[in-house]
Amino acid sequence: RSGEMAKLTQLIDNEVFRAYATYTTIVLLKMMLMSLITAYFRITRKAFVNPEDTASFGKGENAKKYLRTDPDVERVRRGHLNDLENIVPFLGIGLLYALSGPELYTALLHFRIFAGARITHTFAYLIPLPQPSRGLSWAAGYAVTISMAYRVLKTALYL
Amino acid sequence: RSGEMAKLTQLIDNEVFRAYATYTTIVLLKMMLMSLITAYFRITRKAFVNPEDTASFGKGENAKKYLRTDPDVERVRRGHLNDLENIVPFLGIGLLYALSGPELYTALLHFRIFAGARITHTFAYLIPLPQPSRGLSWAAGYAVTISMAYRVLKTALYL
Amino acid sequence: RSGEMAKLTQLIDNEVFRAYATYTTIVLLKMMLMSLITAYFRITRKAFVNPEDTASFGKGENAKKYLRTDPDVERVRRGHLNDLENIVPFLGIGLLYALSGPELYTALLHFRIFAGARITHTFAYLIPLPQPSRGLSWAAGYAVTISMAYRVLKTALYL
Numbered sequence: 001r002s003g004e005m006a007k008l009t010q011l012i013d014n015e016v017f018r019a020y021a022t023y024t025t026i027v028l029l030k031m032m033l034m035s036l037i038t039a040y041f042r043i044t045r046k047a048f049v050n051p052e053d054t055a056s057f058g059k060g061e062n063a064k065k066y067l068r069t070d071p072d073v074e075r076v077r078r079g080h081l082n083d084l085e086n087i088v089p090f091l092g093i094g095l096l097y098a099l100s101g102p103e104l105y106t107a108l109l110h111f112r113i114f115a116g117a118r119i120t121h122t123f124a125y126l127i128p129l130p131q132p133s134r135g136l137s138w139a140a141g142y143a144v145t146i147s148m149a150y151r152v153l154k155t156a157l158y159l
Numbered sequence: 160r161s162g163e164m165a166k167l168t169q170l171i172d173n174e175v176f177r178a179y180a181t182y183t184t185i186v187l188l189k190m191m192l193m194s195l196i197t198a199y200f201r202i203t204r205k206a207f208v209n210p211e212d213t214a215s216f217g218k219g220e221n222a223k224k225y226l227r228t229d230p231d232v233e234r235v236r237r238g239h240l241n242d243l244e245n246i247v248p249f250l251g252i253g254l255l256y257a258l259s260g261p262e263l264y265t266a267l268l269h270f271r272i273f274a275g276a277r278i279t280h281t282f283a284y285l286i287p288l289p290q291p292s293r294g295l296s297w298a299a300g301y302a303v304t305i306s307m308a309y310r311v312l313k314t315a316l317y318l
Numbered sequence: 319r320s321g322e323m324a325k326l327t328q329l330i331d332n333e334v335f336r337a338y339a340t341y342t343t344i345v346l347l348k349m350m351l352m353s354l355i356t357a358y359f360r361i362t363r364k365a366f367v368n369p370e371d372t373a374s375f376g377k378g379e380n381a382k383k384y385l386r387t388d389p390d391v392e393r394v395r396r397g398h399l400n401d402l403e404n405i406v407p408f409l410g411i412g413l414l415y416a417l418s419g420p421e422l423y424t425a426l427l428h429f430r431i432f433a434g435a436r437i438t439h440t441f442a443y444l445i446p447l448p449q450p451s452r453g454l455s456w457a458a459g460y461a462v463t464i465s466m467a468y469r470v471l472k473t474a475l476y477l
Contacts, residue, residue, distance in 0.1 A: 011258050018317035021255045025311050028248040032301065035244060049237065052287050078367065084243060084402060085353060089346040091251045092409045096339045099329050128370050142350065152343050158336035170417050177476035180414045184467050187407040191460065194403060208396065211446050243402060250410045 016107045020098035023111035027087050027118050034080035037126070038073060045070040079125040083118065086138070089145050090114055097148035100155040110144050117141035175266045179257035182270035186246050186277050193239035196285070197232060204229040238284040242277065245297070248304050249273055256307035259314040269303050276300035334425045338416035341429035345405050345436050352398035355444070356391060363388040397443040401436065404456070407463050408432055415466035418473040428462050435459035 011017055041047070047070030048054050054063040094114075098107065117140035124134035170176055200206070206229030207213050213222040253273075257266065276299035283293035329335055359365070365388030366372050372381040412432075416425065435458035442452035 015317060018315040021258075021311055021315040022317050024251050025255060025308050028251050029305075029308055031244075032248050032304065035297075035301070050234075050287065050293075052290050052293070055289065075368070080244065081240075081399075084247065085349075085398065088247060088402065088406060088409070089350050091247070092342050092346050095254075095413075096343060099339075128368065130373060131370050134368075134370070142353070145350065146347075149343050149347055152339055156336040156339040158333060158340050174476060177474040180417075180470055180474040181476050183410050184414060184470050187410050188464075188467055190403075191407050191463065194456075194460070209393075209446065209452075211449050211452070214448065239403065240399075243406060247406060250406070254413075 015104050016102060017098050019104070019108050019111055020094055023115045024091060024094060026115050027083075027090065030119060030122065031080070031083040031087055034076060034083060034122075038076045038080065041070065041073045041076055045072055047073050075128070076126065079122055082121070082125070082138070086118065086141055086145070089149075090141070093145055093149045093152060096152045096156065100152055102151060110148055114141050114144045117144070174263050175261060176257050178263070178267050178270055179253055182274045183250060183253060185274050186242075186249065189278060189281065190239070190242040190246055193235060193242060193281075197235045197239065200229065200232045200235055204231055206232050234287070235285065238281055241280070241284070241297070245277065245300055245304070248308075249300070252304055252308045252311060255311045255315065259311055261310060269307055273300050273303045276303070333422050334420060335416050337422070337426050337429055338412055341433045342409060342412060345401075345408065345433050348433075348437060348440065349398070349401040349405055352394060352401060352440075356394045356398065359388065359391045359394055363390055365391050393446070394444065397440055400439070400443070400456070404459055404463070405436065407467075408459070411463055411467045411470060414470045414474065418470055420469060428466055432459050432462045435462070 042053075046057075046066045047068050048066050049069075051063070051067065054066045057063045057066055094111070097110070102110075117137045120137040121134060121141065123129065124137055128134070201212075205216075205225045206227050207225050208228075210222070210226060213225045216222045216225055253270070256269070261269075276296045279296040280293060280300065282288065283296055287293070360371075364375075364384045365386050366384050367387075369381070369385060372384045375381045375384055412429070415428070420428075435455045438455040439452060439459065441447065442455055446452070
């Protein structure tokens with residue numbers, strides 16, 4: 001069994017794969033942070049969506065008034081959904097790209113731009129910064145993912 | 160080619176990786192179940208969102224009245240989105256964690272808590288159970304994912 | 319280091335894994351296209367959700383009137399979310415399936431039906447085609463994913 005283990009850990013010893021593991025974990029943790037920010041705004045703005053979440057505020061009409069939407073909560077939720085839409089493709093295409101044997105320098109460049117773009121996107125969305133800040137940071141992450149997808153298809157294409 | 164195959168299947172022969180494969184498949188199937196529950200409530204509550212989905216109820220005003228939101232449908236949809244937000248990080252971080260060579264016992268503990276937490280979360284959301292049931296089950300899955308992310312970064316960090 | 323690289327690229331040299339890489343990249347690119355279609359409809363329908371996105375239309379009431387929902391925008395967004403709900407399970411279960419050593423012919427059949435079903439689903443949603451076009455294409459992708467999950471659990475089950 002330790003022989004199998006050795007072969008498995010070869011994957012995580014490879015530098016490109018370690019870089020993928022690092023940046024993927026960073027962007028997924030960043031995405032998870034959106035849940036906490038949503039919860040923070042729901043509690044401070046007293047804006048909930050499930051009746052059972054407002055039970056601690058009392059019963060009837062008193063609790064019902066906290067079942068409402070709040071612009072700050074909705075903004076964080078849109079940022080969270082945008083993360084899902086963009087980080088899921090990175091998760092899949094980035095893994096296949098890391099396994100396609102790219103140069104370490106090129107791979108790091110792709111991963112760093114993607115992570116930087118998504119972190120910038122979150123700040124641009126939540127502060128919010130004037131456009132085109134959010135648009136450009138979104139486009140940078142998108143372009144990097146397309147570039148990785150191109151290499152995967154060039155290396156692995158089997159229809 | 161059978162030599163390559165042998166090497167590939169070594170991955171799926173590793174016990175930690177098999178455990179990851181099992182629990183990931185379980186939580187993804189559970190998430191997929193949310194689509195069926197949504198469809199069930201849309202049909203029994205007659206609450207649809209696309210005009211083409213109500214065509215069988217007749218034309219004009221008669222069909223239009225079924226284009227509406229329903230609290231039960233919306234509740235399932237929120238549970239589904241919460242699954243996406245939490246199972247996507249588990250999918251990525253859990254894979255990297257399984258490749259980082261953890262002890263089988265520790266890995267199983269992580270995977271079992273996560274799967275148990277997400278199944279409990281679904282029941283807490285759909286019944287619904289009074290808070291903090293849903294909050295605690297969400298937090299358990301979140302904490303386990305953070306713990307796996309910590310090990311991935313400690314093992315593989317390459318910035 | 320080149321020895322490690324060689325072992326890594328064995329994965330991408332395996333025909334089943336190459337097929338997985340190809341079809342996963344295709345469906346993820348298709349999903350990413352939904353972002354561009356949403357942006358296209360937001361701009362042509364002048365229907366935005368963030369105040370900072372309408373700043374170029376002037377200030378005050380003049381810009382505010384473009385903060386509105388549009389049926390075409392909402393339709394694309396529903397298609398995008400449906401992609402997330404269905405392509406995320408394919409991403410995870412499909413990877414584990416590809417590592418479970420299936421026959422190349424069977425694997426290709428699964429991947430091709432899934433990709434075809436999701437592309438058909440997008441056309442059925444956006445045109446829109448009358449039901450049950452969208453329902454059937456959704457079900458085909460769903461059934462293929464269940465079939466792959468069954469093989470993963472049969473091959474790898476470790477609870």
